[in-house]
Amino acid sequence: DTAVSQTPKYLVTQMGNDKSIKCEQNLGHDTMYWYKQDSKKFLKIMFSYNNKELIINETVPNRFSPKSPDKAHLNLHINSLELGDSAVYFCASSQEFYGYTFGSGTRLTVV
Amino acid sequence: GENVEQHPSTLSVQEGDSAVIKCTYSDSASNYFPWYKQELGKRPQLIIDIRSNVGEKKDQRIAVTLNKTAKHFSLHITETQPEDSAVYFCAATLSGTYKYIFGTGTRLKVLA
Numbered sequence: 001d002t003a004v005s006q007t008p009k010y011l012v013t014q015m016g017n018d019k020s021i022k023c024e025q026n027l028g029h030d031t032m033y034w035y036k037q038d039s040k041k042f043l044k045i046m047f048s049y050n051n052k053e054l055i056i057n058e059t060v061p062n063r064f065s066p067k068s069p070d071k072a073h074l075n076l077h078i079n080s081l082e083l084g085d086s087a088v089y090f091c092a093s094s095q096e097f098y099g100y101t102f103g104s105g106t107r108l109t110v111v
Numbered sequence: 112g113e114n115v116e117q118h119p120s121t122l123s124v125q126e127g128d129s130a131v132i133k134c135t136y137s138d139s140a141s142n143y144f145p146w147y148k149q150e151l152g153k154r155p156q157l158i159i160d161i162r163s164n165v166g167e168k169k170d171q172r173i174a175v176t177l178n179k180t181a182k183h184f185s186l187h188i189t190e191t192q193p194e195d196s197a198v199y200f201c202a203a204t205l206s207g208t209y210k211y212i213f214g215t216g217t218r219l220k221v222l223a
Contacts, residue, residue: 031209033209040215041149041198041215041216042213042215042216043155043200043213043216044213045210045211048209048210050209055208055209056208056209056210090154090155094209096209097143097204097208097209097211098143098145098160099145099157099160100145100155100157100211101157102147102154102155102156103154104153104154105154
């Protein structure tokens, strides 16, 4: 039973398209995150929600919009995809801020 | 701004030897320091963590040390095995937030 699950695992799409990535956690954690890992493996936070409230909103293009319908789900919608958006996107969750549990990642390729 | 530096970027050791990865953080109020292991194509997984009120923590072959004065913390892996080969990330929490600042990663290769 996967603790933090993301879908899809792979996403190949054309420039200009809009796409969504979904994340669900069954750990009962109160905080969820989106991280971006680029080709050099750098892990950079994008957003975080605590009990459905946005608490971290880093400097990312406003084409990226997170949505948290409840504390077990955090989705990421991306409008007008660009080549530079190609990366692996990881969802994570934590109880308070100790020890993130990461999802398995979504490899996004924009062509 | 907040920063975590990690060294070395790559590290090759012979099986059975020890490996040490070092990180330095900039925010003196940081109070939690996790380490993650990421195998190729997999998710980062927490392997050990340390809080600022502790100087050292061990878990079998893995240990982490923290020097708050110098703002350094290190991961020590003893008796390395080929399955320890992965990218290791350190992180520090920015005080008062849920945000981890990750180091740039160390690619560890354990040679059989």
